[in-house]
């Protein structure tokens with residue numbers, strides 16, 4: 605069977621001398637990213653201040669590229685620098701007096717939890733739903749925790765620890781029933797698991813470009829459901845959130861009617877150039893195709909884990925797993941270090957073990973080579 609996605613391999617120079625299995629953490633850099641970064645610096649050196657004429661539109665262009673992957677309507681995505689800041693922007697929209705409860709699971713990305721726990725100083729009551737096995741969080745338990753006192757449910761779509769998928773639709777349905785908001789962190793799904801924010805019905809969604817989207821750091825995105833855009837006035841704000849930033853009016857913020865009202869200070873333009881090539885490529889390929897290949901290759905890796913008797917810390921059912929396989933054994937942290945030294949790129953996390961992820965540019969043979977190398981290192985070779 606020919607793997608048509610392998611034609612993209614030549615776009616990624618680092619694949620020549622690595623077995624690249626760490627796209628859940630940092631996607632491989634596209635060849636074109638160098639050109640795009642040069643475009644950014646050339647504009648600066650050649651045009652000086654006039655570079656802004658091209659730099660500023662890049663914010664909406666970057667948002668549109670990501671919006672296409674998210675299934676978001678035009679004008680509903682704004683860029684920011686990272687997910688933690690975006691969560692803080694949304695938190696700053698909220699008033700906990702009537703409804704204090706914030707519900708999420710203990711398998712959320714910790715940085716996101718730090719933001720919401722800090723909201724307790726402003727009256728929030730954080731309810732962290734426990735997981736029994738450290739892999740998944742029971743949907744029924746999430747639903748039970750979401751009640752009439754719940755203001756917002758900031759959940760991860762695919763969990764960073766185990767690559768398990770949450771049943772977002774069921775959680776959204778419950779949130780709607782009681783009038784709570786849902787903020788979806790789709791960092792670990794965008795680019796590897798197909799979905800549409802519109803179809804899921806979430807109020808907000810966010811993520812970054814560093815992982816499956818093969819961009820660099822600093823190009824995170826926030827989607828706001830169109831009918832919600834004008835409903836909120838973030839306290840964490842800045843002049844680019846103003847309806848007319850260059851009017852320099854004082855002293856109050858006058859929020860933009862568009863999704864820009866969720867922007868803050870000067871946008872991190874260089875990061876958007878870094879993120880362009882990856883987002884363009886994934887938009888062109890389409891996430892459906894990437895997912896079909898990912899399911900095939902992760903099944904191959906899972907079979908190798910079972911053959912070797914490793915503890916698998918990811919779900920096995922196709923509908924419940926993301927793009928990463930997490931597996932563990934005694935001394936896995938040291939093996940991960942040695943794998944990286946040998947240019948078999950992966951990472952290791954507490955409670956997860958080794959996390960490895962083939963992406964659209966990976967070959968089946970590389971999946972096998974990776975698992976062979978794990979065995980070789982364990983055998984002291």
Ligand SMILES: Cc1ncc(COP(=O)(O)O)c(C=O)c1O
Nearest residue numbers: 686687688713764789791792812
């Ligand atoms: C699910 C998830 N959310 C958030 C983050 C990171 O957030 P930030 O952009 O604030 O670094 C990660 C990164 O590892 C992640 O996996």
